[in-house]
Amino acid sequence: MTGEGVPIGRRVAYLRVRRKLSQQSCADRLGKSKSWVDKVERGVRPLERVSTIREVAAVLRVDAATLLGPDARPAGAAERTEGVARIRAALSTYGLTPGRDLPPDRLGQAVGHAWSTYRYARYPQLVEQLPALLTDVQHTQTRDRTLDRAAVVDAYRVTAALLTKLDEASLAWLAADRAMTAATGDRTLLACAAVQLGPVLRASARARSVLLAAAYRIGPRDPDSGTPGELSLCGTLLAQAALTAARAGNARAAGELLYEAGEMAARVGDGHDHHRTAFGPAAVNVARVVAAVDLGDGAAAVTGHEKAIQGEGWRWLPLEHRAAHLVDAARAYLMVGDAESAAKVLVRADRLAPAEIRHRPAAGNLVAQVARHADAAALIAPLARALGID
Numbered sequence: 001m002t003g004e005g006v007p008i009g010r011r012v013a014y015l016r017v018r019r020k021l022s023q024q025s026c027a028d029r030l031g032k033s034k035s036w037v038d039k040v041e042r043g044v045r046p047l048e049r050v051s052t053i054r055e056v057a058a059v060l061r062v063d064a065a066t067l068l069g070p071d072a073r074p075a076g077a078a079e080r081t082e083g084v085a086r087i088r089a090a091l092s093t094y095g096l097t098p099g100r101d102l103p104p105d106r107l108g109q110a111v112g113h114a115w116s117t118y119r120y121a122r123y124p125q126l127v128e129q130l131p132a133l134l135t136d137v138q139h140t141q142t143r144d145r146t147l148d149r150a151a152v153v154d155a156y157r158v159t160a161a162l163l164t165k166l167d168e169a170s171l172a173w174l175a176a177d178r179a180m181t182a183a184t185g186d187r188t189l190l191a192c193a194a195v196q197l198g199p200v201l202r203a204s205a206r207a208r209s210v211l212l213a214a215a216y217r218i219g220p221r222d223p224d225s226g227t228p229g230e231l232s233l234c235g236t237l238l239a240q241a242a243l244t245a246a247r248a249g250n251a252r253a254a255g256e257l258l259y260e261a262g263e264m265a266a267r268v269g270d271g272h273d274h275h276r277t278a279f280g281p282a283a284v285n286v287a288r289v290v291a292a293v294d295l296g297d298g299a300a301a302v303t304g305h306e307k308a309i310q311g312e313g314w315r316w317l318p319l320e321h322r323a324a325h326l327v328d329a330a331r332a333y334l335m336v337g338d339a340e341s342a343a344k345v346l347v348r349a350d351r352l353a354p355a356e357i358r359h360r361p362a363a364g365n366l367v368a369q370v371a372r373h374a375d376a377a378a379l380i381a382p383l384a385r386a387l388g389i390d
Contacts, residue, residue, distance in 0.1 A: 008053075011067060013041040015060045029059045080359065083127030084168055087159065090134040091174060100136045104148050107140060111151045114158045115276055119318040121353035123360075126162050134159065141182075152182045153189050154276065160196040165320075167361045172200045191218035191233040192275050198240025202247050211241040223264060232274035235264035239279075239287040246291035254291045258284060270313030278321055282313030286325045293328055298335025305329040323349045323356035327363050330370065339373035343380040346370060350383055358387060 016026050016037075027037045039045035040056075047053055057067040102110065110133055117126045137155045156179035163172035176196045183189035194214035201207035219234035220226030226234070242257035262284045270280035277283075285308040292301035305325070308314060314322065326349035333342035346367055350357040357363045364387050370376050371384040 007043050008047050008067070009041045009043040012037075012047070012056060012060070015062060015067065016041075019060055021059075026059060030055060080127070080166060083124075084163070084166060084171065086131040087127070087134070087163070088171055090131040090138075091159075091171070091178070093135060093138060100139065101143060102136055102140050104151070107137065107151045108148070110136065111154045111158070115154065118158050118161060119278075119320055121320040121323055121355045123162060123165060123355040126158075130159055130162065149182055149186065149189060150192075153179045153193050156182060157193060157196045157276070160200060164196075164199045165356075165360050169200065172196075176200050187217055188229070188233070188275075190214060191237065195233065195236050195240065195275075195277060198237070198243065202240075202244050204244070207244040208241045208248075208253075211237050211244065215241065223267060226264075226267070228268050228272060229274040231264045231268050232272070232277045232279035235261045235268065235284070236277040236279045238264070239284055243287060243290055243294065246294040249295065251295050254295065258288055258291060261287070271316040273318075278316075278318050280313055280316070282308065282311055282317050283321070285311060285313075286317070286321065286328075289325065289332065290328050293331050293335070296335070298332050301329070301332035302336055302338075302341075305332060319353045320356060323353035326352070327356065327360075327366060330366055334366075334370065339370055339376035340379065342366075342370045343373075343376035347379060347383055357383065364389070 016023070021029075023037045023041075024034045027034045030037070036045065040047050047056065053067065060067065114126060114129055114133055117129060133155060137152055141152055156175045160172045160175035160179065163169075163175060176193065179193035179196060180190065183193040191214050194211060197214075198207070198211055201210065215234045215237035218230055218237070220230050223231065238257050238261040242254045242261065245251075245253035245257060262281065265279060265281045265284045268274070268280050270282050272278075272280060285304065289301050289304040289308060292298075292304055305328075308325070317325075326345045329345045330342040330349075333339070333345065346357065346363075349363075357367065367380060367384055367387055368389045371380045371389055
């Protein structure tokens with residue numbers, strides 16, 4: 001009765017009867033009416049909210065996955081959708097919804113914690129944190145015009161970064177645009193905000209010119225005299241511009257921009273996170289792999305990947321950066337027909353940062369694609385099952 005194709009309402013009814021509960025008893029334990037339970041079981045009232053599904057599962061003494069059966073993956077999507085809806089609502093308040101007046105040090109700590117959560121690829125937790133953080137940031141900003149704008153810009157930046165991961169492009173653009181607006185008049189903050197424009201605008205024809213303008217505005221005239229922060233921002237923006245060129249099929253421009261970024265990275269070195277860029281030689285090597293994939297050169301991407309993960313700087317990259325790179329490496333292996341290696345790097349990414357695979361729609365689609373290859377099926381099967389992929 002709880003198998004494939006059975007509506008969730010019928011599963012609830014089956015499990016309730018198996019627990020020897022009447023509709024009224026079940027309703028009492030849930031704090032609902034008997035009519036509510038009856039409508040859920042008949043499919044008249046959809047059971048969509050993740051929190052409610054968990055409450056029903058607890059009363060029926062099963063876990064949510066058992067209750068959902070083959071619908072486990074859509075439930076994950078439902079949880080993401082709920083979280084994104086709360087972030088959208090927070091972005092829509094414009095500081096008009098009551099929030100906390102946080103002193104600058106506490107606001108900075110809260111934003112820093114959000115970035116740490118992102119760097120460790122704890123996306124579900126960040127989805128939960130951001131609505132309150134955005135409300136507080138916007139509320140404090142409207143009441144204190146002397147507020148340090150760096151915290152405001154960084155709050156919108158981390159929001160844009162997360163939403164990009166979740167394939168919420170239009171909302172990510174809104175957050176990135178808010179960051180740009182908050183940064184107006186400060187060339188360093190504008191460069192910081194522009195960093196998040198790269199992933200958001202990568203498919204846009206105008207993206208490269210925007211990123212290059214931001215890069216050369218912050219970049220020092222003489223790289224040898226530039227500060228690590230300036231070089232990190234400029235180099236990151238150049239690398240982002242290179243990826244937009246690669247997406248457009250312009251291999252020459254991509255190569256030239258990555259070379260320039262690499263020169264700056266050599267001056268900065270690995271193991272730093274100036275302005276939350278994690279910029280250095282390792283980051284540029286990873287960008288070269290993405291560019292090769294987007295240019296359709298799977299062999300170069302595979303070679304670049306295998307070289308990148310051997311470098312000393314690899315372990316200094318944030319967890320989310322390394323896991324995201326492994327997803328790109330899986331794409332490269334598929335391009336050269338090596339589904340087994342694609343499966344291995346996806347499993348490695350899942351062990352390193354599970355949310356990078358389990359909460360990114362693009363990664364889930366890639367797992368499904370790899371699982372269709374017979375030579376990779378056994379390796380990827382447990383991960384595919386965890387994602388609800390048959």
